[in-house]
Amino acid sequence: MPAILANGITVEVEQHGDQNNPALLLVRGLGSQLIHWPKALIDGFVRQGFYVVTFDNRDTGLSEKFAEHGLPDLDNPMTAPYSTDDMAQDAIGVLDALGVDKAHVFGISMGGMITQRLLIDHADRLLTATIVMSSSGAYNLPPAKPEVWDLMLQEPAAHDRATVIAHTLMCDYAWFSPGYPFDEDARKALIGAAYDRCYDPAGVARQYAAVVAGRGREAELDGVTKPVLVIHGTADTLLPIEHGRDIAKRIKGAQMIEIDGMGHDLERAVPSMIVSQVAEFIAGA
Numbered sequence: 001m002p003a004i005l006a007n008g009i010t011v012e013v014e015q016h017g018d019q020n021n022p023a024l025l026l027v028r029g030l031g032s033q034l035i036h037w038p039k040a041l042i043d044g045f046v047r048q049g050f051y052v053v054t055f056d057n058r059d060t061g062l063s064e065k066f067a068e069h070g071l072p073d074l075d076n077p078m079t080a081p082y083s084t085d086d087m088a089q090d091a092i093g094v095l096d097a098l099g100v101d102k103a104h105v106f107g108i109s110m111g112g113m114i115t116q117r118l119l120i121d122h123a124d125r126l127l128t129a130t131i132v133m134s135s136s137g138a139y140n141l142p143p144a145k146p147e148v149w150d151l152m153l154q155e156p157a158a159h160d161r162a163t164v165i166a167h168t169l170m171c172d173y174a175w176f177s178p179g180y181p182f183d184e185d186a187r188k189a190l191i192g193a194a195y196d197r198c199y200d201p202a203g204v205a206r207q208y209a210a211v212v213a214g215r216g217r218e219a220e221l222d223g224v225t226k227p228v229l230v231i232h233g234t235a236d237t238l239l240p241i242e243h244g245r246d247i248a249k250r251i252k253g254a255q256m257i258e259i260d261g262m263g264h265d266l267e268r269a270v271p272s273m274i275v276s277q278v279a280e281f282i283a284g285a
Contacts, residue, residue, distance in 0.1 A: 003062060006055075006093025007086070012062035013055045013094060017046035022127070022282075023100045024050040027091060029109030029133075030211065031204035033061035033194055038266050044275030050104070055094050057087060057111075059203030071202055072209035081206055084110070084214030088117035092125055101125070104282055108132040109239070109264065110211055116247070119224045120217060128285050130278050132231045133264050135243035136218035136250060137211075148174045148237045155201065164199065165191045172265070175238040179261015180268035221250040227285035228254040231274060233262025255281060 003010040014034055024045055026037060034054040045052045056063035069081035091114060095103055104127045107115030112134025119129050135141060143149060151174050156167035168191045169184070176182060228251045232244025241258060248256035257277055262270055 027107035027111030080209035
């Protein structure tokens with residue numbers, strides 16, 4: 001479908017499955033686009049009887065850009081043009097535009113942080129929430145490995161297509177899933193498709209500023225009452241497993257699933273495994 005108006009901005013949306021089925025809203029992570037969702041994940045959720053909605057977060061993909069704000073000052077979160085609170089409002093705007101009163105929400109990485117804001121500020125619109133490879137943002141949690149963190153913040157040497165593909169592939173290997181390694185040719189093709197669809201490093205920087213500006217929500221998680229499932233990989237080098245455990249500990253009644261060999265990635269058997277876990281969780285909830 002064409003872009004919709006959500007929370008006062010244009011947001012690119014895709015819908016999968018029967019609209020009469022329970023809605024499942026998928027929320028992507030930092031700098032990624034809706035085309036990054038594995039087909040096995042979307043198709044699996046559709047087969048489980050969900051109406052699946054995916055969208056490009058603001059400042060990525062085909063959704064509205066905030067280029068007028070330029071590059072943010074990452075040392076001063078107060079200068080961020082928006083926060084994860086605003087991105088949560090975008091998600092609610094997507095549900096509003098599609099006429100969805102309540103939805104199950106599934107968020108990964110930054111999308112899991114947005115999902116936490118949905119649980120805190122918009123609980124009446126959620127049925128359940130699944131938070132994957134994410135963090136509460138608490139300051140006492142272990143950081144990424146230094147070499148991984150340096151790569152995460154590093155710009156490619158140039159911004160041509162080939163250089164960006166090579167740089168992104170190097171980064172992907174830094175936080176991939178050792179137990180479920182990706183196919184390199186397929187990953188190169190996906191990186192290239194994302195580059196062709198939208199390459200906007202300034203937008204990614206503004207999203208990162210939003211993540212920094214959104215820290216401090218951990219103190220509010222003890223008020224969450226919705227059913228929550230936390231999924232995290234034991235081999236995550238970007239957000240170590242302690243981040244997922246921290247979320248599960250802070251939310252009363254939250255369930256926690258740890259996947260051995262999974263990093264900060266959804267590859268091979270992981271998407272199908274997660275579909276089964278989420279479907280079972282929702283059925284029990």
